[in-house]
Amino acid sequence: MDAKIFATVFFTVFVAELGDKTQLATLLFSADKPASKWTVFAGAASALVLAAAIGVVAGGWLAQHVSPRSLKLLAGAGFVLIGAWTLRSAFTT
Template sequence: MDAFLSSFTAVAIAEIGDKTQLLSLFLAARFRAKGAIIAGILVATLLNHAASAWLGVWLSQFIPSGWHQWLLGGSFIAVALWLLIPDKDDSGDMGVLRFGAFFASCVLFFLAEIGDKTPIATVILAASFEQSVWLVIVGTTLGMLAANVPVVYAGSWLLQKVSLQWARRSACGVFIVLGIYIICSEQLVTPG
């Protein structure tokens, strides 16, 4: 798997049932300006994931050669297990809502992502694909949008059709399979 595909897949799957989807649902119920919500998600994700990716590139200098495959596969399995723990909405001060859809979405998403699964995954992905850091940033950002844009537009309908518990368990299974595949693949996952 290349940097973009790994990054996109990891984040899109990790976001299933995450607190940011609950935040997307809340913002969509609060504001009519769906485009402004999505723009806020985009800006917050770019800032958060760019910082995480550059941290990953810096950390990669300390990772011994040959460990990237184990680190990436192990992180997929760790995220799989983390997915089984339901998130609570701890997005912080709702006073930002008075500043409108874009600003509220940007601030709340940025704060919700600090220390969450996806920035940590971005750090690990960037450390594994240090020569393709921009592809990691683009992949994780588009993965975040792929998981949250449908919720902004059709969130309440989706929640009626799909159980969050089922979605988390399914995503967990996919992550475990991907982690084992990465660890067991004969070739070292190489940057680019």
């Protein structure tokens, strides 16, 4: 296992998940008194693992069919568009 790639992916995903809808939903489920905290943790962790697995499989498939340069351009353009949309919504509300 490449420790540098592991650390980069871990840090990136960890920061991206902080304060997002997934974390807030998990917080609300665990705040429910009758809910077992371990069951909430297991459900949330399993969902994140499955979502990550889908991302890895989709990324592997894309890498076989699309050039790395095109993938980087597409990902960069997607992030720029999301950022522009976020800024637009912040200034228009």
